Amino acid sequence: MPAMSDQSGKAPYRQLAESLQRFIEEGTLRPGGKLPSVRLMAKRHGLSPRTVVKSYGLLEDLGKVEGRSRSGFYVRPHLAPQSPLPKMARPMARPAYVGVSDLAADVMEHSTDLGSVSLGWGSPDGNLFPNRRIARMLSSIIRDEPGWLARASLNWGYEPLAREIARRYVLDGVKISHAELIITSGCTEALNLSIRVVAKPGDTVAVETPAAFALLQTLQSLGVRVLEIPMCPTQGVQLPNFRAALLSHKIAAVFTMPNFQNPLGCTLSDEMKGRFYDLLREFDLPAVEDDVYGELFCGDRRPKPLKAWDVDGRVLLCSSFSKTLAPGLRVGWCAPGRYLEPVRRLKMANTMGTPLVLQKLVCDFLRMGGYDHHLRGLRRAYHSHVLQFAEQIRRDFPAGTAVSRPQGGYILWIQFPKQVDSVRLYHEALKRHISFAPGILFSSKLRYSNCIRINASAPLTAQVQSAISALGHLASAQLPRTTGRALLRKFPALAR
Amino acid sequence: MPAMSDQSGKAPYRQLAESLQRFIEEGTLRPGGKLPSVRLMAKRHGLSPRTVVKSYGLLEDLGKVEGRSRSGFYVRPHLAPQSPLPKMARPMARPAYVGVSDLAADVMEHSTDLGSVSLGWGSPDGNLFPNRRIARMLSSIIRDEPGWLARASLNWGYEPLAREIARRYVLDGVKISHAELIITSGCTEALNLSIRVVAKPGDTVAVETPAAFALLQTLQSLGVRVLEIPMCPTQGVQLPNFRAALLSHKIAAVFTMPNFQNPLGCTLSDEMKGRFYDLLREFDLPAVEDDVYGELFCGDRRPKPLKAWDVDGRVLLCSSFSKTLAPGLRVGWCAPGRYLEPVRRLKMANTMGTPLVLQKLVCDFLRMGGYDHHLRGLRRAYHSHVLQFAEQIRRDFPAGTAVSRPQGGYILWIQFPKQVDSVRLYHEALKRHISFAPGILFSSKLRYSNCIRINASAPLTAQVQSAISALGHLASAQLPRTTGRALLRKFPALAR
Numbered sequence: 001m002p003a004m005s006d007q008s009g010k011a012p013y014r015q016l017a018e019s020l021q022r023f024i025e026e027g028t029l030r031p032g033g034k035l036p037s038v039r040l041m042a043k044r045h046g047l048s049p050r051t052v053v054k055s056y057g058l059l060e061d062l063g064k065v066e067g068r069s070r071s072g073f074y075v076r077p078h079l080a081p082q083s084p085l086p087k088m089a090r091p092m093a094r095p096a097y098v099g100v101s102d103l104a105a106d107v108m109e110h111s112t113d114l115g116s117v118s119l120g121w122g123s124p125d126g127n128l129f130p131n132r133r134i135a136r137m138l139s140s141i142i143r144d145e146p147g148w149l150a151r152a153s154l155n156w157g158y159e160p161l162a163r164e165i166a167r168r169y170v171l172d173g174v175k176i177s178h179a180e181l182i183i184t185s186g187c188t189e190a191l192n193l194s195i196r197v198v199a200k201p202g203d204t205v206a207v208e209t210p211a212a213f214a215l216l217q218t219l220q221s222l223g224v225r226v227l228e229i230p231m232c233p234t235q236g237v238q239l240p241n242f243r244a245a246l247l248s249h250k251i252a253a254v255f256t257m258p259n260f261q262n263p264l265g266c267t268l269s270d271e272m273k274g275r276f277y278d279l280l281r282e283f284d285l286p287a288v289e290d291d292v293y294g295e296l297f298c299g300d301r302r303p304k305p306l307k308a309w310d311v312d313g314r315v316l317l318c319s320s321f322s323k324t325l326a327p328g329l330r331v332g333w334c335a336p337g338r339y340l341e342p343v344r345r346l347k348m349a350n351t352m353g354t355p356l357v358l359q360k361l362v363c364d365f366l367r368m369g370g371y372d373h374h375l376r377g378l379r380r381a382y383h384s385h386v387l388q389f390a391e392q393i394r395r396d397f398p399a400g401t402a403v404s405r406p407q408g409g410y411i412l413w414i415q416f417p418k419q420v421d422s423v424r425l426y427h428e429a430l431k432r433h434i435s436f437a438p439g440i441l442f443s444s445k446l447r448y449s450n451c452i453r454i455n456a457s458a459p460l461t462a463q464v465q466s467a468i469s470a471l472g473h474l475a476s477a478q479l480p481r482t483t484g485r486a487l488l489r490k491f492p493a494l495a496r
Numbered sequence: 497m498p499a500m501s502d503q504s505g506k507a508p509y510r511q512l513a514e515s516l517q518r519f520i521e522e523g524t525l526r527p528g529g530k531l532p533s534v535r536l537m538a539k540r541h542g543l544s545p546r547t548v549v550k551s552y553g554l555l556e557d558l559g560k561v562e563g564r565s566r567s568g569f570y571v572r573p574h575l576a577p578q579s580p581l582p583k584m585a586r587p588m589a590r591p592a593y594v595g596v597s598d599l600a601a602d603v604m605e606h607s608t609d610l611g612s613v614s615l616g617w618g619s620p621d622g623n624l625f626p627n628r629r630i631a632r633m634l635s636s637i638i639r640d641e642p643g644w645l646a647r648a649s650l651n652w653g654y655e656p657l658a659r660e661i662a663r664r665y666v667l668d669g670v671k672i673s674h675a676e677l678i679i680t681s682g683c684t685e686a687l688n689l690s691i692r693v694v695a696k697p698g699d700t701v702a703v704e705t706p707a708a709f710a711l712l713q714t715l716q717s718l719g720v721r722v723l724e725i726p727m728c729p730t731q732g733v734q735l736p737n738f739r740a741a742l743l744s745h746k747i748a749a750v751f752t753m754p755n756f757q758n759p760l761g762c763t764l765s766d767e768m769k770g771r772f773y774d775l776l777r778e779f780d781l782p783a784v785e786d787d788v789y790g791e792l793f794c795g796d797r798r799p800k801p802l803k804a805w806d807v808d809g810r811v812l813l814c815s816s817f818s819k820t821l822a823p824g825l826r827v828g829w830c831a832p833g834r835y836l837e838p839v840r841r842l843k844m845a846n847t848m849g850t851p852l853v854l855q856k857l858v859c860d861f862l863r864m865g866g867y868d869h870h871l872r873g874l875r876r877a878y879h880s881h882v883l884q885f886a887e888q889i890r891r892d893f894p895a896g897t898a899v900s901r902p903q904g905g906y907i908l909w910i911q912f913p914k915q916v917d918s919v920r921l922y923h924e925a926l927k928r929h930i931s932f933a934p935g936i937l938f939s940s941k942l943r944y945s946n947c948i949r950i951n952a953s954a955p956l957t958a959q960v961q962s963a964i965s966a967l968g969h970l971a972s973a974q975l976p977r978t979t980g981r982a983l984l985r986k987f988p989a990l991a992r
Binding site for chain 2: 349
């Protein structure tokens, strides 16, 4: 057991957590193993039981252990460190229009098939949300005042909700005023309005690659060209690539997802966010930021949005409650900085207003529904499901398959050996009632044909396990079976 | 009392209604006067009481009389036939971009001022809706199945709702399949998606003038140019004007509101709709049809949408429940004909989906909430309020003011003598906490500077009465007071 002789001056609970974390990472404490009881641990290290509980709680927040009721704390499954990471894309020679929407529509359509395993669409599993509590709250709102159903909402939204959203940002160290917020019909509308304000049809927008396919659909629908900036699968957008792109192309705006990028799951460090923002200023560019997964971190702190660095209003921050509270309500928001007025106008012309009763509902939940408590549980659930999915994929998918290591959110990006055609795999899987998102949807250039995106928000049930196993078989069947013999033909010396 | 010796072969209740209607129109039965009791009327004409009740009911549906509980039937106020109608605009020399949105945003903002009389925005009075019944229905849906709040809705909407909407059209003689319908976030989104599909930025769209200012905002936001087609205040768009415009300009699409046009309230006859459609075919043009007031007729039958003539899928029909059932829910629809696929794609890129639980709610209400019963009462209320407003305006506004005679909906268009500047009037009225929509908002060319639009959906309370009276004073104050003396200076002979 770890010695507690740390000279760092850190609080004892943190020292204990850090040394336990080291033991877990080095494999001394193995996945599935039980931690010593709080009583025993306290006694052994001369700490109060309260300190140990706090320490175990931190490890739980970090996703390293999980508490099981009346049993104790267990080390969670984690990705074997040797599992390979997906590769980075090459930079693009020139911007292109997007054109893959038939397949995207097909993926969306199949994501609602009942009785099938739908891993393609980005919406989270609906069972993870406090639906019953939300329902009670809504019933009480409309019982007390049925007029909420009739009141037309105007474009800038319900002010008390805007205040709640702004308050949360301020607590996280991001200065956003409620007066700068516009409530939208989900993050999709927020992105749509933002992009329309900063880019006209025919303009070029720099976008990270791979990129969320709903975003590419939006850019396509607006007639905007895309210049893809390659991403590092763990550290996010590479600034030298970004700078080179800005120097060699006329860019109207940048689209970025610095926290838990969809589909890679990677996050820019604070330092890199600062430098990213400096580049925006140097080239005098606006940036549309999608922070829809920002609250779904695995660590102990919410990563700041790029907006936190925005001293001159060039960042249009977009997000929503669809991944954190209620996927069905379509309540999102936009903090458009200096573009406030044009975004407001567009909101009015686009959908007039977002249903007021739903805005009131979300506002009440933020105030008195225990949103933070719910979020803590939700983060743990997503993180646990992602790790379980990744472990299952590592076991069942063919050798040479790379899996992303998301630092938040619930999306996995999987790169098969390059012989695997994921569109063919998609159609074969559909026949077995399994759907996922093929990689080519995540680029305007039909890249990533051997990649797929998996929504890992739901628990790994037996049905999902066998779906993953079936996907593994189908992918393996696409690989040359005669590898052994082919190797022998190529290197006869091996037969000796 | 009328003799019942009608040889037309019409049912007796209809004969009675028609002769009573004639007496009302000729002034024999005066506004506010009481009809004879059912018993007396039946005795006098040798009819059954049931026939008389049916006859009075028809007159009520026609907006000629109103039943007051335990009192009897009374003749409603109606517009004096001699009150002048607003004038038609002149045709436009060339298309123009729209540019009046600061004022539009201002009007919208002031429409939510508490304690003021807000007649500017188009949303109906929220007290006219069965909010309590809708609230109970929603509570029951989410109590039985809270998962409705979490289920993500996809772009084409909730199929059972689409079936209900299609069924209503079929009953009205319009063949629309549920598979052709897309549920949208209000009619605003439906119009937005439709226009984006048929016109690219820089294209020209033919639009009736005056036109709903929210529509002009939408066209402005899309960078589409507008060619205004003058309207007759009672018969709607004039086909010779329309044809001349199509011959002399390159038009990408037509925007039309053939039923209860906003703001004029006029309706194209069936015959003219057929000829309008023939013109569309001749010039091979798509038409975006806004039918959001279609259900709010004053007569005995819903006027058909242009879509009823659409044999080759060139009409994109847009509507919503925001004026008929629940202004706050933002549930609308689009039947885009041959443009189904592109509109679906755009819907996905624009807002993803419309909240599923609200779609389910509207669907349940259509099935079991007594929607038709509610609509009958709502039509009578709107019609009665419009007549009361118009009567008040005729009394309080300066001589020479013309008032529209809407055949449905709840919008009044008022044309002051040409010296009145309605933007100045707007700012003066705001100081007295009264708002309306100034006429220049209804054109891309700053026409209609002496016109205003009034939302007459709410009851004519004492507060509204004095607001109208105040508007009348403010408008009169803008007219030359010295008319008498000026006349004498100009024509000294008059003094003799």
